[in-house]
């Protein structure tokens with residue numbers, strides 16, 4: 001059974017409208033009607049995924065049965081032939097290993113104070129370059145294409161580094177390193193968009209989105225950066241996302257509804273302080289990137305560690321930036337997830 005057969009069982013005849021993600025089908029919404037506002041992808045996740053463009057609800061097969069048939073989580077699992085004790089209500093049910101040593105949060109490692117000082121100065125310098133129309137225009141254009149308005153770019157202190165620079169590592173408080181040929185290894189400040197992560201007034205992580213695509217990873221964290229989570233705004237509800245730019249976008253669009261926690265990468269767990277914040281939260285919404293491969297482990301971890309968490313990838317695209325570009329109203333989406341009934 002998948003979302004398509006669940007729709008057919010209700011008398012709908014979903015029509016295939018696109019080949020995206022294994023096939024996209026359109027039908028009326030079991031909740032709010034219409035003709036083709038309800039979209040489902042039966043090949044995604046364990047038993048399909050769905051999203052209503054009108055009421056903004058979305059979810060997996062379990063969520064379908066909870067929302068439209070009024071079933072409990074356990075009954076929904078059983079209706080799908082799954083063991084509720086083993087099913088994790090995430091992109092789809094999956095086994096969580098039991099009896100493993102419980103995970104413990106760890107304190108964030110602080111960069112050396114000299115590093116914070118130098119990183120802060122570099123970020124401030126780069127922020128000034130961003131204001132120069134000739135130099136920063138390309139960067140502002142890229143950020144605008146990701147939905148970020150100039151005000152939030154300015155408030156977050158994003159910057160532009162026009163060309164590659166190198167510094168002696170000890171000048172930033174980092175230990176000396178040698179290349180295999182014995183020469184000194186320097187600290188590289190790549191040309192590109194500079195994203196400073198600030199906690200308690202100090203720059204503790206700097207990521208650069210290099211301007212020459214393909215040369216290096218899409219985002220480069222300067223050596224010495226803390227891997228702690230970045231928090232934007234405040235609770236009691238929190239949205240958890242992977243990337244800094246997606247975090248800023250959600251903060252811009254829905255900052256009045258929820259705070260944002262940026263992990264930096266799907267596989268980075270929250271540091272002890274952030275973990276405590278999330279444990280006390282009224283609501284945690286986990287919106288990690290929806291990538292086909294390799295990310296399921298992270299989804300499971302969140303569902304397992306935060307039992308009340310709503311694990312909801314954005315309804316379209318792989319991350320909030322793509323959803324925004326596809327025309328999704330992120331504020332309405334966040335409001336809809338937060339308004340879902342149930343614990």
Ligand SMILES: [Zn+2]
Pocket residue numbers: 029030031032033052053054055056057
């Ligand atoms: Zn609907």
